[in-house]
Amino acid sequence: MSTVSTHVFHRHLQRTPPTAVSGKGVYLTDAQGKTYIDASGGAAVSCLGHGHPDVLAAMHAQIDKLAYAHTSFFTTEVAEGLADKLIQSAPQGMSHVYFVSGGSEAMEATLKMARQYFVEIGQPQRQHFIARKQSYHGNTLGALAIGGNQWRREPFAPILMPVTHVSPCYPYREQQAGETPEKYGQRLALELEQAILAKGADQVMAFIAETVGGATAGVLAPVPGYFKAVREVCDRYGVLLILDEVMCGMGRTGTLHACEQEGVVPDLLAVAKGLGGGYQPIGAVLAQARIVDAMREGSGFFQHGHTYLGHAVACAAALAVQQVFERDNLMAQVRARGDFLQNLMHSAWDEHPHVGDIRGRGLFWGIELVQDRGLKTPFDPARRLHARIKQEAMARGLMVYPMGGTVDGQYGDHVLLAPPFIASETELTLVIDRLSSAMDAAISAV
Numbered sequence: 414m415s416t417v418s419t420h421v422f423h424r425h426l427q428r429t430p431p432t433a434v435s436g437k438g439v440y441l442t443d444a445q446g447k448t449y450i451d452a453s454g455g456a457a458v459s460c461l462g463h464g465h466p467d468v469l470a471a472m473h474a475q476i477d478k479l480a481y482a483h484t485s486f487f488t489t490e491v492a493e494g495l496a497d498k499l500i501q502s503a504p505q506g507m508s509h510v511y512f513v514s515g516g517s518e519a520m521e522a523t524l525k526m527a528r529q530y531f532v533e534i535g536q537p538q539r540q541h542f543i544a545r546k547q548s549y550h551g552n553t554l555g556a557l558a559i560g561g562n563q564w565r566r567e568p569f570a571p572i573l574m575p576v577t578h579v580s581p582c583y584p585y586r587e588q589q590a591g592e593t594p595e596k597y598g599q600r601l602a603l604e605l606e607q608a609i610l611a612k613g614a615d616q617v618m619a620f621i622a623e624t625v626g627g628a629t630a631g632v633l634a635p636v637p638g639y640f641k642a643v644r645e646v647c648d649r650y651g652v653l654l655i656l657d658e659v660m661c662g663m664g665r666t667g668t669l670h671a672c673e674q675e676g677v678v679p680d681l682l683a684v685a686k687g688l689g690g691g692y693q694p695i696g697a698v699l700a701q702a703r704i705v706d707a708m709r710e711g712s713g714f715f716q717h718g719h720t721y722l723g724h725a726v727a728c729a730a731a732l733a734v735q736q737v738f739e740r741d742n743l744m745a746q747v748r749a750r751g752d753f754l755q756n757l758m759h760s761a762w763d764e765h766p767h768v769g770d771i772r773g774r775g776l777f778w779g780i781e782l783v784q785d786r787g788l789k790t791p792f793d794p795a796r797r798l799h800a801r802i803k804q805e806a807m808a809r810g811l812m813v814y815p816m817g818g819t820v821d822g823q824y825g826d827h828v829l830l831a832p833p834f835i836a837s838e839t840e841l842t843l844v845i846d847r848l849s850s851a852m853d854a855a856i857s858a859v
């Protein structure tokens with residue numbers, strides 16, 4: 414019996430993906446009984462792998478008590494408990510957590526919080542966002558507008574709100590010869606300052622960035638001092654700093670929040686993916702007290718909301734994920750396994766003619782592939798190397814997250830690795846063996 418429905422509106426309408434039927438640890442199994450090692454956590458989601466008994470038990474216990482209560486009538490113990498937990502470990506000054514169902518919703522909420530904040534404090538003329546090129550913040554219209562992924566934006570560009578996009582922090586391609594990382598970071602902060610001034614210093618609401626870029630440019634970690642310089646510029650003009658840690662947050666880079674490593678505190682911080690670890694759809698915005706206070710003392714109401722926010726079973730799953738992080742000391746494990754993975758990749762590919770850059774933090778890594786290593790020339794985007802890598806990897810029982818280069822061919826194809834935090838050294842070695850073979854097969858085929 415076929416398990417494939419012909420009625421699901423799959424993203425790719427000309428092919429149907431394999432049917433996943435079960436998951437355990439770092440492995441997923443399809444209806445044919447083939448297993449796949451999940452080296453990307455789906456899309457950097459499954460931080461505890463699949464079938465984690467503690468998370469499942471917490472969800473079962475919650476669902477037996479109460480699955481859902483609408484937030485316009487009730488709060489729940491589990492939502493309160495999760496918010497308390499997240500605030501205990503949050504960057505300084507964060508006082509409240511706004512729950513949503515995923516990353517795009519989290520980013521939409523940050524945009525509306527920023528706007529309402531300025532309305533409440535009597536600065537309604539601030540109407541403009543500045544974000545970065547080569548970024549991704551989600552697929553809903555507001556999140557897509559702030560995102561800088563040309564391919565994703567293109568068909569919808571005429572219906573997106575206007576946003577200024579400044580350069581990303583992309584040292585492999587954009588740090589100039591002879592420029593120190595610190596000077597490069599300062600140059601980028603100056604570019605942001607100029608963009609604010611070009612719009613009018615009192616017209617800009619917020620600057621939005623992924624602390625470590627993910628789904629567009631294959632893991633772009635900031636150079637030292639970049640975010641400190643950015644924070645200073647924002648403060649100088651009363652502009653909010655919104656950090657999107659939907660992908661890079663929740664321990665992925667070796668600290669619960671990636672911004673801890675930058676020594677900066679944002680005004681609003683978006684998390685999702687690893688928050689629920691894929692066990693439930695959940696995201697959240699952590700907000701600075703002054704933003705919440707402005708709304709409380711002003712209209713007394715955040716003019717926003719969705720039906721499933723603070724869903725009890727989703728909060729139970731996320732709370733259990735947090736408890737496992739702590740109990741099993743997983744942040745230290747992410748750093749140690751990340752070092753192991755980094756060494757493996759360097760020994761496998763340091764001499765590889767088509768591996769241009771290996772970059773990342775913790776268990777969040779990007780591999781940028783190039784036609785010519787010396788010149789850093791990307792593969793012709795028309796050859797769709799990334800798609801071929803995914804195909805070759807799946808054939809070898811490996812899930813990785815490949816991304817194409819820019820439409821204009823300026824930046825190259827990438828592979829993103831985001832394995833579960835529980836992956837063993839043996840499993841990580843298997844990942845790199847399979848990926849090497851898949852990359853080589855794909856490169857010779859395109």
Ligand code: PMP
Binds near residue numbers: 552
């Ligand atoms: N922001 C970032 C940085 C992301 O990587 C993603 C998803 N890849 C999103 C937002 C959107 O999240 P979601 O797909 O859960 O809506």
